[in-house]
Amino acid sequence: MRTMVQPGLFTDGEVPTLLGSRCTACGAHHFPRHDTCPYCATEDPVPVELAGSGTLWAWTAVTSPPPGYQGEIPYGFGIVELPEGIRIIARLTESDPAALAAGQPMELRIVALHADAEGNDVVTYAFAPGAP
């Protein structure tokens, strides 16, 4: 069994997506979903599914386990730009910074973090190097 690290952030199907929202007044996209646009304070942005691929904007790797984290180290950590004009902070499946390059294509994946007390895989969203 798989359990999401937090409900409402992503879909875990064959083609996963990130669950965002779009402001009907200023057009900005948000992730995660907001009930008020942070850019213009307009309420009730419309729910949208964000593009599952983008390009790499910044990246590093985490080499020591941060507080509250039970998964493997090292792991990749970075920022991916999506075509909607939004930059997403996310785990990366590649943990060697030298193996990544600015602007390279990245694709959304759902990855396992660790097993919970019932033996379920706790999963979250991440980006992996994609096909050019």
Added chain:
Amino acid sequence: MTGVVIAGVGMHPFGRFEGVTTTDMGVHAVRAALHEAGVARGGFQAAFCGTAYGGVATGHKVLSRLGMTGMPIVDVEAGCASGGAALMLAAGALAAGQYDTVLVFGTEKMPRGIIRSSFFDPWQEEAGLAATPSFFALRAQRLAVTSGVTKDHLAQVVVKNRRHGASNPDAMFQKEITPEEVLASRVICEPLHLFMLCSPNEGAAAVVLRRQADSPGSPPPRSPPHVTLAAAVLRSHLPGSVLSESTPMSGLTDDAVPSPTTLAATAAFEEAGLGPADLDVVECQDTDAARELISYEEIGLCAPGGSAALLASGDTALGGRLPVNPSGGLLSKGEPLGASALGQVVELVRQLRGQCGDRQVDGARVALSHTVGRGANAGVVILTR
């Protein structure tokens, strides 16, 4: 101008002190500042205490120990800028005529290791998205793109600040370091090595503020020159920057969102009627080596993209045109969140009075202190003599 002068400052060194409590350190710093100001019990009408990890009523515990309570005591949490926030509140109350003398202090005992912040939700920690140094690393990597900052530049920031800190008895590290040693320390988050990151630690700092109208026109004989608080400003973030100290989960593909530091610095220069060209000495947030260089650009010490060149010119080292972090910065002192901003103010007051010995910036008349951190919160203080 705020119409407020610094009547006294005091400090408990920054470091690790086994068996010394947050209250003990606060008492030490407050006692020193009150003594210097010649203020006794009943001599101040309000107190503001900056702390992030101190817990409930940190300020009350310090002042109870000193037998000085009854006045309003307000604990202020604004992350790395807690002390700056406390100073802003105190200066505002004095300028409004609410009080004539106010005590401002910060005291902190940080947990060891990577800072755990209640800012993050449990799921963000579980997903590995709450690793504070990784956000610093992403900012450093972007600085390489926008400003040509290399690992050698980052190492040089550490070398400079540790050289300054070697003559600061209040610093945690009082030993110089070579660029080779910095680059040989282990990589925490590429491109940041261990010695490029400051150590969360313990310490306290205190400042007594007084309304200028209530101060004598010229300082009495034997006392150091008057230092005036020209501006004390706190700002938060605007949305949209993915690398903002507000640590959002997303942002816009828009690089023009002003940073909280730029917002605070702009407002502080306006309040003081001064600009970056007027500065003689700066203490800025160097949580990591890249953060100091980002601060150069965000405060306006150089043009955007110019931080590597400013560092390489030697202007920001002691003996240069505009020394930055003569105290050794957080890279030498370590960072006790609630006390770090006031620690900068204590250093700058002593610089303006000419009391800093080997690390003295000769003839300094205008000084700027800067802190920024989670929230986001950015505090900028300008002092003059």
